[in-house]
Amino acid sequence: MSTSIRGVQPTGQVDQNWSRLLWKDCPWQDIGHTVEGVKFEDNFENVPILSTTAVTGKYACFGDTGATIVASATDPLGGVVLTVDADDNQEACIQTYGALANFIDPATGTAPYDVWFEAQFELSAVVGNCFFGLMEYFTPAGDHITDAGALADKGLVGFSTLEATPTILNFTFKKAGQTVQVPITTVHTMVAATKVAVGFHYLSNNPTAKRITVFKNNVIQATGVTKAQIEAATFPDNVPMSLTAAIKNVTDITASTMNRWRCAMVKQ
Numbered sequence: 056m057s058t059s060i061r062g063v064q065p066t067g068q069v070d071q072n073w074s075r076l077l078w079k080d081c082p083w084q085d086i087g088h089t090v091e092g093v094k095f096e097d098n099f100e101n102v103p104i105l106s107t108t109a110v111t112g113k114y115a116c117f118g119d120t121g122a123t124i125v126a127s128a129t130d131p132l133g134g135v136v137l138t139v140d141a142d143d144n145q146e147a148c149i150q151t152y153g154a155l156a157n158f159i160d161p162a163t164g165t166a167p168y169d170v171w172f173e174a175q176f177e178l179s180a181v182v183g184n185c186f187f188g189l190m191e192y193f194t195p196a197g198d199h200i201t202d203a204g205a206l207a208d209k210g211l212v213g214f215s216t217l218e219a220t221p222t223i224l225n226f227t228f229k230k231a232g233q234t235v236q237v238p239i240t241t242v243h244t245m246v247a248a249t250k251v252a253v254g255f256h257y258l259s260n261n262p263t264a265k266r267i268t269v270f271k272n273n274v275i276q277a278t279g280v281t282k283a284q285i286e287a288a289t290f291p292d293n294v295p296m297s298l299t300a301a302i303k304n305v306t307d308i309t310a311s312t313m314n315r316w317r318c319a320m321v322k323q
Contacts (some may be wrong), residue, residue, distance in 0.1 A: 058258065066148050068107060071161075072125040074272070074273035075273060076159075076274075077256055077273065080170050081319050081321070084322055086303055088260060090322070093320050095298065098134075099126065099313065099314070099315070108179055115192070116150075117125075117199075123137075124147060125129075127312050130158070130312055136310055136311070139302065140308055141306060145309075146302065147301070147302055149301075150181045150299045153297065154172050156172070161286060162285075162290070169258045170318070171254070171318060172256075172317070173188045173315075174317075175313065176251065178245060178309070179308075180310075181216075182309060183204075183303050184215065184221070185301065185311060186214070186299065186301045190207070190299035196295050197299040200301050206229060208229075208231050208232065210291030212227075216305075222244055228280070234289060236289050238284055239269055241300065242271055242276060253270065253280070254270050254273050255268060266280055267285065293323055
């Protein structure tokens, strides 16, 4: 895990600090000491070249022929760059090796753990598909996003674009065997080579209309995921999930630079 001290810009702007409104109720410093839970963060400083076919350190990675997963050579803030070549339906993805979060028993309304997630990233070209969030772990072999432009049939919660609407970043969730749900459309309109920081928290005391509260650039979004939506059969309750980033192209060279990501799960 890499950590550092970074400068801060005014609230609401994309910077290299974690979104304060999103994380203000997270006992990050106390996790593992006086608070029971797990936490993980990475800002990809001095990240090595990651294998595109195997587990490398804390990440399981996959890349189709011609794909690379390397440290950024141009972003002064650091980052990991996922790149695919111009052949159609090429994918590059990384997952933490092992589960870090689980929405345990939300269907009962008494989930014993709170969950936080945030990532900052950009796309070199606003085409194709992407996903940034939590997804059920599976052996790195591609098709976290299918060639048909759909998310894998796995439990997931996160932010994604579709091939048909590549500029629109939606908030989505899915349980394996169920239909992908899109409770929040157009969280952000993607612009090429422009960073965005997105995240969410699931807190048992969040309002029922925003049991999962979504953030963009440290601003709470007007719509959230309701208590009823997370109690439905389509929500991935009791599914251990890993931090996951994936891109899939459409006959073009596509890259994503991710500067940081972070998640935490703590017992209430």
